[in-house]
């Protein structure tokens with residue numbers, strides 16, 4: 001994903017921040033149409049400071065979740081499952 | 092389990108191949124999902140094991156070429172609701188309906204405006220994000236794991252959770268707002284907010 005430019009004309013207020021946040025979520029989750037995506041990333045973000053900040057925050061949040069919220073299965077679980085399944089299969 | 096009209100009848104060796112090559116590789120993701128649902132490592136192990144045994148037993152209702160991970164996640168989530176949640180102290184579905192109605196109201200949109208800064212978040216290098224996620228209601232934790240960690244599309248999430256796609260969208264929106272709110276509390280406690 002190409003990083004949008006920091007807004008040069010910093011509009012400090014977003015008229016509809018909650019709707020923008022919903023759109024931002026759709027863009028980041030791959031649920032937005034190509035037109036929505038293009039408009040939001042290339043036009044809206046470049047002119048809107050609150051949404052630009054939100055964008056960076058949402059991207060960082062997703063990164064943190066990816067790196068901090070995963071855990072590996074205990075080593076013996078795979079073997080235990082295989083064993084139970086082979087019992088089932090031989091029945 | 093989903094009813095499928097024409098079920099394949101796999102041979103014993105086909106079953107083993109599907110199980111070993113399409114199901115077992117998802118064990119880490121399954122365990123993590125189980126852990127985020129139950130918040131208990133032993134319960135997560137049991138849940139994952141039960142899920143895999145069910146998956147094997149019902150393997151004829153799995154269509155090869157479809158998304159095995161989504162299929163397994165759906166079984167795990169159903170096992171959690173039917174077998175585990177009944178025994179536990181998690182709020183029932185009825186309580187949850189109220190929670191969802193509350194969180195979907197416009198009131199909350201105005202109330203939740205987390206003032207979390209990207210700098211504060213980047214400083215959280217310990218367990219803060221994981222703990223904040225675990226503190227959310229189970230249905231909110233679930234959508235974040237499915238979307239952000241496992242990369243499921245909204246449509247796949249709707250199928251895994253048996254909810255409409257609009258509910259996926261609004262539940263995610265709410266879940267992220269609550270997560271950021273929790274993290275902004277942590278940031279304040281840790282003194283990250285001053286600058």
Ligand SMILES: [Zn+2]
Nearest residue numbers: 014020048051
């Ligand atoms: Zn905006």
